[in-house]
Amino acid sequence: MDAAIPPAAATGAALDFAIRVEGVSHAFPSPDGKPVLALDDVSFNVPKGQFLALVGASGCGKTTILNMAAGLVHPVGGTVLVDGERVTKPSRRTGYMFARDGLLPWRSARHNIEVGLELRGVPAEERERHGTRLLEMIGLSSFGRAWPWQLSQGMRQRVALARTLAIDPDTLLMDEPFAALDAQTKLMLQAEFLRVWERDRKTVLFVTHDLSEAVALADRVIVLTRRPGRIQADIEIDLPRPRDPERIRFDQRYLKLSEQVWQALKAGEAAP
């Protein structure tokens, strides 16, 4: 993948876009019954293999966009296309990772990792092979038989990551996947995830409110305004790869880009 793809690459063959968000608007019913506009005419494209981070204040609708790409929410207006197809229901080629691990408490770590393969009818032997490989990858080889309650928060989130990667999705949707972790574990998992991602460069749509995380991990950051969400800025993160999210925090270019994203975030929060 070419890290220098221009951020606003609206031109080019449509099929090169893994995700296309076209004029999406969305509203929720508020407690007093009146609908509240959450997203207002948002459009952007994600080229294949790009790592795109969506940032914005809470309630700006960034998770809603993710849920639309996952087929869990249908936009009131506009369309979301993944791999050129309009999303109407969850796709088996898309992986979704949440802030909370959602591990099934009655399944061991290994069987949680393998659950997506099981849903796809992958034979037990092959499941086991993938399970073993992924357990090794996340450094939990000796925890395959552990129940979720026996694992720490960081371990559980690693199992959730392995479960998402097990189905080998073309597109990864991630909703603050590291938000529930302590600072140290978070850095470690970010580095681990980046290492895996830089190897096979899947398209990633990554929602976070953590600005430094967005800049450290992504190829491109889209900043949304506060509700109703509109695009405030579309910033290319031209930091070299492979990156080490722990060390990059002291890089001059990183600091400059962070400042730029931060300015956009501030402007977005003040937006009318």
Add this chain to the structure above:
Amino acid sequence: MTIQSSPASAQRVLDTLAKSEADRVARRRRRSFSVWLTRAVVLALFLGLWEWAVVTGLIDPFFFSQPSAIWAFLVAEFRDGSIWPHIAVTLRETLAGFAIGAVAGVAAGIVRMQFPFVADVSNPFLTILNVLPRVALAPMFIIWFGVGEGSKVALAVSLVFFILMLSTEAGIKSLDRELTLTMRALGATDRQLFWKVMLPGAVPAIFGGMRLGVVYALLAVVVGEMISARMGLGQRISFYAASFHAEGVLGTILVLAMIGLLLNFVVAWAETSLLRWKGETQ
């Protein structure tokens, strides 16, 4: 402030920790022993006081019987074997009623959760049937299903069914939405969601219902037998009561209590061996 870590001091800390852990275990063991000892003393005191009150003429053994007489009654009953057929009948009715009621109740709970239309239509009927004191139906059950075992099984089913239906529904409703969402995002179909998330997720609540249900099945069977039956421990109780045989009534009740404990133990054992994923949490 400086912290000097020498191997000797580290070892000392570890030793202290190990010792305090050993102390804790020993303390817990001593406590559990004293709990059991106190229980035994309380029981002995109660039985002794009862026996003493009868011997000194404080209470009338005709109405209250006495521990030694109850013991003698039980020994005689088991020695000549006359109680066994009654135990067998009561146990058979209880297990049949429990099994039929539990299977039907879980199935009904699942169907009602899967098809909201069915739930909405059946709600008022099931509510009326559930608030009805089922024991009041016992005479009707005896007319419909005869004085034999059928009417007792029917009475037990009518209680167990609702307990299991409601706990199955509660189990499915209480399921963490996060799990369903995650599994849906992983590509689970409705059918897979049901088998791999909803059903296993409802199992703890179903077991809670089963523990309650098995006790209620025994209750229903005994009430049914007391009203009208040819065999069974409930029939024995009403027979002994009618013939003013206090130790017969109390002795049979003691046997029933043992059966209740045994059934409860079997369900609890099945629960812990099936729900090992819950760990030592309860």
